[in-house]
Amino acid sequence: MSMRNRDTVTVSPPTFDRTAFADTDAALPAPHAPYDRDWLMARFAEGLQIRMLKPPHEGFVMFQPGRLAWRPIEGAERAVVIHDLRVGPGALARESASRLWTVAGNFARYYGYSAVLALLGKGVGLISPGMAPGRGWLTFDEGPCGERLVGQVMHGPLSLPSFPADWTRRAAALGKGLVIQTTGESVRLERVARTTAEALSARGVPVRLDRLVDPDDVHARALCPGSAYTVAGAGRVIGGAELGPEDLLRAVLWRPGLRQRPS
Numbered sequence: 001m002s003m004r005n006r007d008t009v010t011v012s013p014p015t016f017d018r019t020a021f022a023d024t025d026a027a028l029p030a031p032h033a034p035y036d037r038d039w040l041m042a043r044f045a046e047g048l049q050i051r052m053l054k055p056p057h058e059g060f061v062m063f064q065p066g067r068l069a070w071r072p073i074e075g076a077e078r079a080v081v082i083h084d085l086r087v088g089p090g091a092l093a094r095e096s097a098s099r100l101w102t103v104a105g106n107f108a109r110y111y112g113y114s115a116v117l118a119l120l121g122k123g124v125g126l127i128s129p130g131m132a133p134g135r136g137w138l139t140f141d142e143g144p145c146g147e148r149l150v151g152q153v154m155h156g157p158l159s160l161p162s163f164p165a166d167w168t169r170r171a172a173a174l175g176k177g178l179v180i181q182t183t184g185e186s187v188r189l190e191r192v193a194r195t196t197a198e199a200l201s202a203r204g205v206p207v208r209l210d211r212l213v214d215p216d217d218v219h220a221r222a223l224c225p226g227s228a229y230t231v232a233g234a235g236r237v238i239g240g241a242e243l244g245p246e247d248l249l250r251a252v253l254w255r256p257g258l259r260q261r262p263s
Contacts, residue, residue, distance in 0.1 A: 005051070005103060005106070006054075007053060007054055007057070007099055007103075008051040008052060008053055008054065008099075008103055009051070009052045009053075009054060010049075010050070010051060011050035011051070011052055011060070012044065012050075013041060013044050016037075016040075016041075019052060020052070021050065021052060021060065022034070022037070024052065024058065024059075024060060025060070027088075028058075028059065028060075028086040028087070028088060030084070030086055030128075031123065031124040031125070031189075031228075031229075031240075031241055032084075032124050032125050032185065032186040032188075032189060032226075032228045032229070033086075033186065033188070034186070034187050034188065035185055035186060035187070036184060036185060036186065036187050036190070039183075039184050039185045040185075043064070043070070046064060046065075046068040046215065047064050047065045047068055048062065048063075048064050048083075049062070049063050049064070049107060050062050051100065051103045051104075053087075053096055053099060053100065056092060057087070057088075057092055057095070057096040057099065058087060058088030058092075058096060059085070059086055059087030059088055059096045059097065059100055060084075060085075060086060060100070061082060061084070061085045061100040061101075061103055061104055062082070062083040062084045062085075063080050063081060063082045063083060063104050063107070063116075064080070064081055064083060065080065065081075065113075066078065066079040066080065066081045066113075066117065066161075067215070068215045069081035069083065069215060069218075070083060070183055070185065070212075070215055070218050070227065071083065071119055071125070071218065071222075071225065071226070071227055072163065072164055072218055072219050072222040072225060072227060073117060073119075073149060073161050073162070073163065073219075074161060074162050074163070074164055074219075075159045075160065075161035075162060076117055076161050078113060078114040078115065078158065079108070079113055079114060079115040079116060079117045079151065079161060080104060080107060080108040080113050080115070080116045080117070081116075081117045081118070082104050082116065082117065082118040082127065084127065085097065085100050085101070085104075085118070085127050085131055086127075086128075086131070087100065087131065097131045097133075098133075098134065101116075101133045101134075104116050105152060105154075108154055109154050113154060114153065114154055114155055114156065114158045115151045115152060115153045115154055115158055115161070116151060116152045116154070117140075117149065117150070117151040117161055118133070118149075118150055118151070119143075119147055119148070119149055119150075119225050119226065120132055120147065120148040120150055121143070121145070121146060121147040121148060121225070121226065123145060123147065123224070123225075123226045123240055124186075124189065124226045124228045124229045124230075124240050124241050125183075125225070125226025125227050125228035125229070126147060126225065126226045129148075132150070133150065133152065136152050137150050137151065137152045138150065138151055138152070138153070140160055140161050140162060141161070141162040141163045142163075143163050143224065143225040144167050144224065144225075144237075145224065147163075147224075147225040147226065149161060149162065149163060149225070163225055164219075164222075167223065167224070167237070168235075168236070170221055170222070170223055171223055171232045171235055171236050171237050172235040172236075173221075174208075174210065174223075174232050174235075175235070176233070176234050176235060177206060177207075177208060177233065178200070178205065178206070178207045178208070178231065178232075178233045178248060178252070179207070179208045179209075179210050179231070179232045179233065180193045180196065180197060180207060180208075180209055180210065180229070180230070180231050181210040181211075181212065181221075181222070181223050181227075181229070181230045181231075181232065182209070182210070182211060182212070182228060182229050182230075183211070183212045183218065183227055183228050183229075184211055184212075184213075185228055186228055186229070189228055189229045189241055192229070192241055193209055193229065194209070195245075196243075196244065196245050196248065197209055199245035200245050200248060200249065200252075203245075203249060205248070205249065205252050207248075212227065223237050224237060224240070226240070229241045231243055231248065233251065233252075238251060
């Protein structure tokens with residue numbers, strides 16, 4: 001099988017600034033967009049692959065080897081994990097999405113991976129259900145908020161991948177105060193985390209920022225499948241980027257244990 005694909009452009013460190021990736025990333029809506037350039041450059045060293053569609057189609061797919069994926073999936077060592085997949089609106093959207101799923105599948109087959117995996121859902125760090133792949137894809141697991149771990153098996157035998165089973169323990173390990181956990185991948189989400197923490201601190205409510213620093217850290221400590229932005233407090237997950245300072249202030253007033261000050 002040839003890896004040449006006339007429908008796509010490969011984005012890599014030498015070509016990054018000569019492609020339209022940054023503009024496309026900013027233009028195609030997603031809760032975790034746009035990506036931090038330095039974060040992406042560091043991921044290329046971990047095997048990150050980015051493919052962009054050529055006009056008239058619009059969109060891109062990002063994927064990594066499973067053991068280096070920045071999403072908490074167990075049993076993904078022999079798989080390719082799709083980190084993001086987005087397409088432009090309009091009549092070509094479904095065809096564009098189909099082409100991108102195929103690109104990732106072809107990469108996995110060519111390099112001998114056993115499966116392609118992706119996380120579907122409406123939250124931060126997930127691929128929109130509207131972009132879901134078609135036939136030949138299975139749902140392997142469901143997350144605590146309805147996230148779906150889906151995959152296409154290339155060849156077996158393959159231990160079925162799954163989400164971690166210790167979400168409650170992970171949240172409890174962060175303690176009783178408010179914590180915003182991020183991956184550093186999103187320019188917007190990092191700004192939201194900082195401004196939210198500053199706003200609450202000004203109201204006398206300390207917030208700790210917890211950065212996941214590498215794939216092993218994500219696999220061991222991420223609080224939810226999307227992993228890019230999660231708020232925890234009193235030993236449990238409260239929500240995500242939809243929670244602004246006023247929402248969290250109300251949560252603190254309702255649950256005093258969230259206001260615990262660091263020693």
